[in-house]
Amino acid sequence: MKRDTWVAVAVMAIAAFAAWDVYDLKRGAAFFPLLMSAALFLGGAVLFVASLRRPAPAADAAPEGSDTEEAKSIWVPLLEVVVLTAVFAVAMPWIGFYPATFLYLAVFFALRSELSRLTGLAVAVAMTVLIFVIFSLLLAVPTPVGPLAAYL
Amino acid sequence: MEAILAAAANIFEPSTLLVLMIGTVVGLFVGALPGLSSTMGVALCIPITFGMDPANALVLLGAIYTSSVFGGSITAILLRTPGTDASIATTFDGYPMAQRGEGAQAIGMALVASLVGGVFSVFVLLFVAPPLSRLALLFGPQEYVYLTIFGMISILGVSGGNPTKAFISAAFGLLLATVGFDLFTGYPRLTFGQDELFEGVPLLPALIGIFSVSQAISLCTGEADIGAGNMIKTKGRTLPAWSVIRRCGRTLFKSSLIGSAIGILPGAGTSVAAFISYDEARRRSKTPEAFGKGEIEGVAAPEAANNAVTGGSLVPALTLGIPGNAVTAVFIGGLTIHGLVPGPRLFTDHAEIVYTLIFSLFLANLAFAALGLFAAPWVARVVKVPSAVLGPTIIVFSIIGSYALRNSLFDVWLVLGFGVLGYFMERWRIPGAPLVIALVLGPILETNLRRSLQISGGDWMIFFTSPLSYAIMALIVLTLAYPVFARRQKNRREANES
Amino acid sequence: MHLKSSLAALAFAASSLAIFVSPSYAEYPEKPVEMIVPYGAGGSTDVLARLIAEYGEKYLGQPMVVVNRPGAGGQIGFSAIAAAKPDGYTIGWINSGILTSPIVRPDVTFNIDSFDYIANIVTDPGILAVAGTADYATLEDFLKAAKEKKLTVSHEGIGGGDHLAVLQLENEADVEFNLVAFNGDAEAKAALLGGHIDAIEGNVSEQVELVEDGQVKPLVVWASKRNADLPDTPTGKELGYNILASSSRGLGGPKGMDEDVVSKLREAMVKVTEDADFQADLKKLNMPLDVLVGDEYRAFMQEQDEGYKKLWAESPWQ
Numbered sequence: 001m002k003r004d005t006w007v008a009v010a011v012m013a014i015a016a017f018a019a020w021d022v023y024d025l026k027r028g029a030a031f032f033p034l035l036m037s038a039a040l041f042l043g044g045a046v047l048f049v050a051s052l053r054r055p056a057p058a059a060d061a062a063p064e065g066s067d068t069e070e071a072k073s074i075w076v077p078l079l080e081v082v083v084l085t086a087v088f089a090v091a092m093p094w095i096g097f098y099p100a101t102f103l104y105l106a107v108f109f110a111l112r113s114e115l116s117r118l119t120g121l122a123v124a125v126a127m128t129v130l131i132f133v134i135f136s137l138l139l140a141v142p143t144p145v146g147p148l149a150a151y152l
Numbered sequence: 153m154e155a156i157l158a159a160a161a162n163i164f165e166p167s168t169l170l171v172l173m174i175g176t177v178v179g180l181f182v183g184a185l186p187g188l189s190s191t192m193g194v195a196l197c198i199p200i201t202f203g204m205d206p207a208n209a210l211v212l213l214g215a216i217y218t219s220s221v222f223g224g225s226i227t228a229i230l231l232r233t234p235g236t237d238a239s240i241a242t243t244f245d246g247y248p249m250a251q252r253g254e255g256a257q258a259i260g261m262a263l264v265a266s267l268v269g270g271v272f273s274v275f276v277l278l279f280v281a282p283p284l285s286r287l288a289l290l291f292g293p294q295e296y297v298y299l300t301i302f303g304m305i306s307i308l309g310v311s312g313g314n315p316t317k318a319f320i321s322a323a324f325g326l327l328l329a330t331v332g333f334d335l336f337t338g339y340p341r342l343t344f345g346q347d348e349l350f351e352g353v354p355l356l357p358a359l360i361g362i363f364s365v366s367q368a369i370s371l372c373t374g375e376a377d378i379g380a381g382n383m384i385k386t387k388g389r390t391l392p393a394w395s396v397i398r399r400c401g402r403t404l405f406k407s408s409l410i411g412s413a414i415g416i417l418p419g420a421g422t423s424v425a426a427f428i429s430y431d432e433a434r435r436r437s438k439t440p441e442a443f444g445k446g447e448i449e450g451v452a453a454p455e456a457a458n459n460a461v462t463g464g465s466l467v468p469a470l471t472l473g474i475p476g477n478a479v480t481a482v483f484i485g486g487l488t489i490h491g492l493v494p495g496p497r498l499f500t501d502h503a504e505i506v507y508t509l510i511f512s513l514f515l516a517n518l519a520f521a522a523l524g525l526f527a528a529p530w531v532a533r534v535v536k537v538p539s540a541v542l543g544p545t546i547i548v549f550s551i552i553g554s555y556a557l558r559n560s561l562f563d564v565w566l567v568l569g570f571g572v573l574g575y576f577m578e579r580w581r582i583p584g585a586p587l588v589i590a591l592v593l594g595p596i597l598e599t600n601l602r603r604s605l606q607i608s609g610g611d612w613m614i615f616f617t618s619p620l621s622y623a624i625m626a627l628i629v630l631t632l633a634y635p636v637f638a639r640r641q642k643n644r645r646e647a648n649e650s
Numbered sequence: 651m652h653l654k655s656s657l658a659a660l661a662f663a664a665s666s667l668a669i670f671v672s673p674s675y676a677e678y679p680e681k682p683v684e685m686i687v688p689y690g691a692g693g694s695t696d697v698l699a700r701l702i703a704e705y706g707e708k709y710l711g712q713p714m715v716v717v718n719r720p721g722a723g724g725q726i727g728f729s730a731i732a733a734a735k736p737d738g739y740t741i742g743w744i745n746s747g748i749l750t751s752p753i754v755r756p757d758v759t760f761n762i763d764s765f766d767y768i769a770n771i772v773t774d775p776g777i778l779a780v781a782g783t784a785d786y787a788t789l790e791d792f793l794k795a796a797k798e799k800k801l802t803v804s805h806e807g808i809g810g811g812d813h814l815a816v817l818q819l820e821n822e823a824d825v826e827f828n829l830v831a832f833n834g835d836a837e838a839k840a841a842l843l844g845g846h847i848d849a850i851e852g853n854v855s856e857q858v859e860l861v862e863d864g865q866v867k868p869l870v871v872w873a874s875k876r877n878a879d880l881p882d883t884p885t886g887k888e889l890g891y892n893i894l895a896s897s898s899r900g901l902g903g904p905k906g907m908d909e910d911v912v913s914k915l916r917e918a919m920v921k922v923t924e925d926a927d928f929q930a931d932l933k934k935l936n937m938p939l940d941v942l943v944g945d946e947y948r949a950f951m952q953e954q955d956e957g958y959k960k961l962w963a964e965s966p967w968q
C-alpha cells in the first residue's frame with residue numbers, strides 16, 4: 001500500500017477513537033468533539049479514496065524521489081536523534097537541566113557533527129553557559145534542578 | 153494637549169531612553185527564542201518594574217511587547233522556527249527566501265513591514281481609541297463565530313497545494329482544541345486522565361513542537377541543510393529597495409488595517425490577523441503562485457499585521473480595561489501595580505502617562521527597527537552554523553521554554569511528541585499551519601458558538617439576527633467567491649484580446 | 651585515656667548526628683522559600699504573589715520565589731502544595747478551589763485537611779451587576795423581571811464561586827436564569843457593555859472602575875458587611891438572602907509543618923500586611939486586604955466548605 005493510504009487509515013482510526021471516547025458525555029460537551037471527529041474521518045476517507053485512485057508510482061513519488069527508499073536512509077539518524085533527545089528529557093529532572101544540556105550537546109556533537117572532539121566540547125560548554133545566562137540570569141526562569149544537583 | 157507635551161518631555165529623559173533600549177533588546181530575545189512568548193516576556197518583567205516610576209515601567213513593558221513580536225520573525229525567516237504563533241505566517245515566504253540566500257533581505261522587509269504596522273496601530277491608539285472600543289463591544293458571541301470562520305478560510309490559503317491534507321490537518325487541530333475541561337458542562341474531554349490536559353492542549357508546546365522541534369529534527373538528521381550550497385549574500389542590502397516597498401505599499405496598508413482591527417477585538421489573536429493578511433495579499437497579488445516560494449510581499453503582509461495588533465489590542469485594554477489578548481491581560485496587571493487602573497477614566501485621569509506609553513510604543517518601533525537593521529546581516533549568518541550544532545540547540549531551547557511556561561515536565565514530553573508528529577507531517581506533506589491555526593481558533597469558535605446558543609436558549613436563528621453578522625457573512629462569501637470571479641474576468645479579458 | 655577519647659568522639663558524632671536529624675528550626679529560614687502559584691504568570695493571584703514576594707523578603711529574611719504551576723483550574727498547583735515536603739520551604743496560594751475540587755472530583759489528592767493554614771491575604775466579595783443603561787435599579791426589580799422573562803447571567807465556569815453564588819440565588823429567590831459561561835471577567839464585561847447579556851456575576855474589584863464611571867450598576871454584594879468601595883450597594887443578607895460568595899487568596903503549606911516554622915511564616919505575613927507601602931500597593935490593585943491568620947483562616951475556609959457541601963447535596967452543579 002502507498003504511504004497516503006496508511007496515513008488515511010491512521011487518520012480515520014484517530015477520528016473513530018476520539019468519537020468513541022467522547023460519545024457518552026453529556027450532549028453539549030460531546031457535540032463539538034463529535035463534529036470534529038466526523039470531519040476528520042471524512043478527510044481521512046477522501047484521502048483514502050484519492051490515494052487508491054491515483055496511479056501507484058506517479059503520485060507519491062513524483063517530485064522528491066521514492067519515499068520508501070528515502071525513508072530507509074533517514075530511519076537510522078532519526079532514531080538516533082529521537083532516542084538521544086528522549087534520554088535527555090528523562091535525565092533532566094534527575095541530574096538537573098544544565099548538566100543534562102551539556103551532556104546532550106556534547107554527546108550529540110560527538111556522534112552527529114563533523115566537529116572535532118575538542119571543538120565539540122567547547123561548543124557544548126559555550127552553549128550551556130549561553131543558555132544559563134539567558135534563562136537563569138536574565139530571565140530568572142526556574143529550571144529543573146534535580147536531587148543530584150541539590151546535594152552540591 | 154498639555155499632557156501630550158509633558159509626555160513628549162518624559163519620553164526623552166535619558167533614563168527613559170535607556171529603559172526603552174533595554175526593553176527592546178529583551179523583547180527581541182524573548183521573541184526570537186522558541187518557547188518564550190510575548191506574554192511570558194511581559195509577565196517576567198513585571199516584578200522588575202515594581203521599583204520603577206510608572207512612566208518607565210510602562211515604557212519597559214511596551215517596548216518588550218512590540219519588539220518581541222518582531223523578534224519572533226527573525227528566527228521564523230532564518231530557521232523556520234517561529235518564536236511565537238504571531239510569526240507562523242512569516243515562515244511561509246521568509247524561509248524560502250532565506251534558503252535562497254536572501255535572509256537579510258527578508259528580515260529587512262519584515263522590519264519595514266513591522267515598523268509600518270506598528271506605527272499605524274500606534275496612530276490608531278492615539279486618535280481613535282475610545283470610539284473604536286465602543287465599536288468592538290458590538291461584537292457579540294455570534295459575530296465571533298463568523299469572525300473565526302473568516303479566520304479559518306485563511307487556512308485554505310496555506311493548504312500547500314493539497315486541500316484534502318490541509319483539511320485533515322485543520323480538523324485534527326479542531327479536535328485537539330476540544331481537549332480539556334468543558335467550560336459549559338464541567339466535564340473533562342479527551343484528557344485520558346491526565347490532569348495536565350485539563351485546561352486543554354497548551355498552544356505553545358504544540359506550536360513549538362510542530363514548527364521548531366520538527367525543523368530541528370530535520371536539521372539534526374541532515375535533511376534540512378539551510379546554509380549548504382548557498383553562498384549567503386552578505387553584500388546584499390538589508391533594506392528593501394524603494395521600488396519593492398512601493399510595490400508592497402497596498403499590502404502594507406491593508407495588513408496594518410486588518411491587524412489593528414483584529415487587535416481591537418478581545419480574544420481574536422495575533423496569528424489570526426497575520427493569516428488573514430497573508431491570505432488577502434496572496435489573493436490580490438498578480439502572481440499568487442509565487443506565494444509560498446519566497447515572495448517578499450508574503451513576508452510584508454503578516455509582519456505588518458502582527459505588529460499592528462500591538463497597538464490595536466491596547467485600545468480596549470486601556471479604554472475599557474478589557475484585554476484584547478493574553479499579553480495585554482498581563483500588561484493590565486503591570487499597569488494596575490502602578491496605580492493605573494485601565495478603564496474609561498485612564499485617558500482623562502492619567503493622560504500624561506497614557507501618552508507617554510503611546511509615544512514609547514512609537515519609539516520602541518523605531519528602536520527595534522534600528523537594532524534590527526544593524527543586526528540583520530550578522531544574525532543572518534546563523535544559517536552558516538552547522539546544522540548538527542543548530543539542531544540540538546534549538547531542541548534544548550524548545551524544551552526549557554516549554555518547561556518554563558508551566559514548570560511542567562508533561563509539557564516537555566508534549567513538545568517532543570508534537571515535534572515528532574510535525575516531522576512526519578512534513579514528510580507526508582501534510583501542512584502543519586492549519587493544525588496550529590485550528591488549535592488557536594477552535595476554542596474561540598466552540599465557546600462562542602455554544603455561548604450564542606445558550607444566550608438564545610438553543611435557537612439557531614441567533615446567527616441570522618444582527619446586521620454586523622450579515623456584514624461578516626458577506627465578507628466571507630466575497631472572499632470565497634473572489635478567486636472564481638477573478639478567474640472568470642481573466643478568461644474574459646483573454647477572450648477579448650484574442 | 652583511650653576510652654575517654656573514644657567516648658568523646660562518640661559524643662561528638664552523636665551531637666553532629668543530632669544536628670543532621672533535627673535541623674535547628676531556630677535558623678529557619680536558611681534558604682529561599684518557594685511559593686507555588688497554581689495559576690499562570692500575570693493573573694491576579696500571580697500579581698499578588700509577586701507583590702508578597704517583594705515585601706516578604708524583608709520580613710522573612712529570605713527571598714520568596716514565585717513558581718507558577720497552573721493547570722486544571724488550580725488543581726495541579728494545589729496538589730503540588732499538599733504533596734510538598736512540610737519543611738516550610740515550599741508553600742503556596744490556596745483558595746476556595748481546594749474545597750470545590752474534591753467535591754466534584756473525588757480522585758483529587760487533596761482536601762481541606764491537606765493544608766496548614768498560614769494566612770488569608772485578600773478577599774474579593776462576589777457581586778451581581780447589570781449594565782448602567784439597564785432598567786433595574788435594585789435586585790428586587792431584577793428578580794421580578796427575571797420571573798417574567800428569562801434573563802441571561804454570566805459566570806466564569808461551572809463550579810466556580812460565582813457560578814455557585816448564582817445557583818444559590820436561583821434556589822433562594824425561586825427564579826431561573828439563563829446561565830452563560832465566560833472565560834474570565836474581561837469577556838463577560840465586554841458582553842455586558844455590548845448588551846449581549848443582562849447581568850454579570852463576578853467580583854467587586856473587577857467592577858469598581860466601571861461602576862464609578864456609571865457604565866455598570868451593582869445590584870448586590872455577597873458579603874456579610876457593605877463594601878468600602880461600594881457603600882451604597884446592599885449586601886445579600888440585607889436583602890434577605892443568606893448567600894456569601896467571595897474569591898479569597900491566602901497562603902498555605904503542606905500539612906505537618908513544624909509549629910515554629912508556621913508561626914514564623916505567619917508572623918512574616920502579618921508584618922507584610924501591616925506595611926503601609928504594601929497596603930498602598932494593594933489598594934492600587936483594587937484588592938481588598940482581609941487578613942485572617944491561622945485558625946481564623948481555617949475556620950473561614952471550613953464555613954465555605956460546609957456551604958458548598960450543602961449546595962452539592964441539594965442541587966449538584968455538575
